[in-house]
Amino acid sequence: MRVVISLKVVPDYEQVRMAQGATVLDVAQVPRVVYTFDELALEMALRIKDKNAGTELIVVSMSPDAAKVREVVKKALAMGADRAVIVEDAAFGDADSWAQAQVLKAVVEKLGEVSLLSYGIPGIQGEAFPLGVEVGHLLNWPVVSYASEMAVTGDTVAVVRHIEGGKQSVDVPMPAVVTIGKFQADPRLPTFKGIMGAKNKPLEVWSLADLAVTPDALGHSVRQTAVAPPSARGAGRKIEGDAVDVAKEAIASLRGRQFV
Amino acid sequence: MGMQNRILVLAELQDGAIQGVTLEMLGKARELANGRQATVDVVVLGANVTEQARGLGAYGADTVWVAESPALADYDAQAYAIALMQVIGRVEPTLFLCAATSQGRDLSGLVAARLGVGVAADINQIKDLGHAWEVVRPIFGGNVLSTLQSTPERCLIATVSLRAFEKAAADAGRACAVEAVAVDAITTRTAIKVFAAEVASGRLNLGDAEVVVAGGRGVGSAEKFAIIDDLGRALGAAVGASRAVTDAGWRPTNEQIGQTGVTVKPKLYVAAGISGAVQHWVGMKDAGYVVAINTDPEAPIMKTADLALVGDLFKVIPELIREIEAARGASV
Ligand SMILES: Cc1cc2nc3c(=O)[nH]c(=O)nc-3n(C[C@H](O)[C@H](O)[C@H](O)COP(=O)(O)OP(=O)(O)OC[C@H]3O[C@@H](n4cnc5c(N)ncnc54)[C@H](O)[C@@H]3O)c2cc1C
Ligand SMILES: Nc1ncnc2c1ncn2[C@@H]1O[C@H](COP(=O)(O)O)[C@@H](O)[C@H]1O
Numbered sequence: 001m002r003v004v005i006s007l008k009v010v011p012d013y014e015q016v017r018m019a020q021g022a023t024v025l026d027v028a029q030v031p032r033v034v035y036t037f038d039e040l041a042l043e044m045a046l047r048i049k050d051k052n053a054g055t056e057l058i059v060v061s062m063s064p065d066a067a068k069v070r071e072v073v074k075k076a077l078a079m080g081a082d083r084a085v086i087v088e089d090a091a092f093g094d095a096d097s098w099a100q101a102q103v104l105k106a107v108v109e110k111l112g113e114v115s116l117l118s119y120g121i122p123g124i125q126g127e128a129f130p131l132g133v134e135v136g137h138l139l140n141w142p143v144v145s146y147a148s149e150m151a152v153t154g155d156t157v158a159v160v161r162h163i164e165g166g167k168q169s170v171d172v173p174m175p176a177v178v179t180i181g182k183f184q185a186d187p188r189l190p191t192f193k194g195i196m197g198a199k200n201k202p203l204e205v206w207s208l209a210d211l212a213v214t215p216d217a218l219g220h221s222v223r224q225t226a227v228a229p230p231s232a233r234g235a236g237r238k239i240e241g242d243a244v245d246v247a248k249e250a251i252a253s254l255r256g257r258q259f260v
Numbered sequence: 261m262g263m264q265n266r267i268l269v270l271a272e273l274q275d276g277a278i279q280g281v282t283l284e285m286l287g288k289a290r291e292l293a294n295g296r297q298a299t300v301d302v303v304v305l306g307a308n309v310t311e312q313a314r315g316l317g318a319y320g321a322d323t324v325w326v327a328e329s330p331a332l333a334d335y336d337a338q339a340y341a342i343a344l345m346q347v348i349g350r351v352e353p354t355l356f357l358c359a360a361t362s363q364g365r366d367l368s369g370l371v372a373a374r375l376g377v378g379v380a381a382d383i384n385q386i387k388d389l390g391h392a393w394e395v396v397r398p399i400f401g402g403n404v405l406s407t408l409q410s411t412p413e414r415c416l417i418a419t420v421s422l423r424a425f426e427k428a429a430a431d432a433g434r435a436c437a438v439e440a441v442a443v444d445a446i447t448t449r450t451a452i453k454v455f456a457a458e459v460a461s462g463r464l465n466l467g468d469a470e471v472v473v474a475g476g477r478g479v480g481s482a483e484k485f486a487i488i489d490d491l492g493r494a495l496g497a498a499v500g501a502s503r504a505v506t507d508a509g510w511r512p513t514n515e516q517i518g519q520t521g522v523t524v525k526p527k528l529y530v531a532a533g534i535s536g537a538v539q540h541w542v543g544m545k546d547a548g549y550v551v552a553i554n555t556d557p558e559a560p561i562m563k564t565a566d567l568a569l570v571g572d573l574f575k576v577i578p579e580l581i582r583e584i585e586a587a588r589g590a591s592v
Contacts, residue, residue: 098372184506248579251583
């Protein structure tokens, strides 16, 4: 079984800041990290590989600059992935999700015999694009989002979705696209043996020409026209002292705001 | 696809009930439609939903499209998309709004894929520029606000953050047209099989709650978490937790607030025994008013909270409850 994980490299959002009054966002100096949920998807796929002998795990990363994602995919290889593909094209710098979806589809088709394509759900880090469903649509594969558990039996992947109000279990025939949400686990660390072994694993860099994707298929439909910092949140009021007094003062304040 | 001067809203349902965010989207859609003489269409997908759907006229809908079928009782992305595309094809909207929920995000993407356009995700502002739409959405965990413009003369698809807009006011006398969407042909091409749906029961829905009380590692144990429930009850709040708590198994994971948990946007958020790590903060930073209770005045959350109560939560919370009850008693 061939499993593909797409790893997106993003600026570490915790370290992205704009000064009050600024109108440009410069993230050039912000350290890059793997999108949190992509990392969870990788860990989940590694667990599938641990349980299903013969699984080949391929990590794919798209970037305008292969050098920037090389360390990331190498780490994935050290963690246990079998093969890595970087797709490099300057156009990725501001490609929208639809364009990225077309590239990912081409990658999956070029690799061939892929049973499962997985990555993190778009989410809170502001990368909230619908890449998952778009790739599924293009490949004509079923798509299941917000997965928190995944288990493969034969040609079926059993997925538990963690959504508002509870959990939903679905059985999905493969090939399928599964996007990973609230999977409660920390990604494993590469072992020394893994790091050494990774050196001999295949890492290829493809261009869009290697995929039958023409750069003009990369288009925008929603264009960013401005950026701004959120309005500063002023420091609040501190109440100290005896618990009884603290509570009295706190509730008086909350009553003033009609919360109580 | 052509484009008509119509704004389409996808109603958000959970357990067969229309959710508040639908009225928020309707309020904004109505306002935008009035500004450009457009109509507001709403699409409702599910089983036994016609009566509820009809009621949306009071909230500003001109036409409600109802796709009703037992096949749509449980959410299935592919089946829902088939029904939804029929409505999109007939309405040809200039703007299509979905809630920024698991369903809304899925379906916005499925429609975008079929129309070959992108999605403006998790927006909390929208403006009509005449030839295009301008929206604002937080990116990088809310550290930056990004303004986006849609391509002129193309439909904009956007998912709308919860509580970004005011709910539409009800006008009981206002009626709307109801159009049934033919759904007999819907078979799930993909054979996705729902075999269990476990829905959190009894407790208030976190994501939707106007008041949230959350407990962190400082609470100490599953048993002691009762004190958080007590405060929750006193304030009429939904109860949540930090990841330290869900990791320890004191509370179920679906009560976790934060980056890898639920995002909440209450008017009042009370954090007890929570340090306020950035991964927690991103899940509740849009709360209207934040109260933190912590023994450590230097904890990150104490620096950003509107009201920072320095003290042991086991001493402060019982006093808070006493004060709330006293205040209640006084106002009856
Ligand atoms: C990828 C990733 C994703 C994450 N996602 C999430 C997420 O979604 N949600 C989340 O919450 N965290 C998340 N975390 C974890 C996060 O970094 C913190 O570790 C976690 O939020 C800490 O929880 P806490 O504040 O309850 O515990 P702590 O940080 O240990 O804080 C406990 C606080 O309680 C106070 N305290 C102790 N005793 C008392 C008392 N008697 N009275 C009053 N105060 C007391 C202490 O002073 C302290 O400030 C994530 C981390 C990573 C790496
Ligand atoms: N699935 C992916 N894998 C690798 N890189 C990606 C992926 N999706 C987006 N990117 C890249 O991540 C950067 C930011 O993308 P965006 O969030 O769309 O602005 C761009 O350089 C994209 O090309």
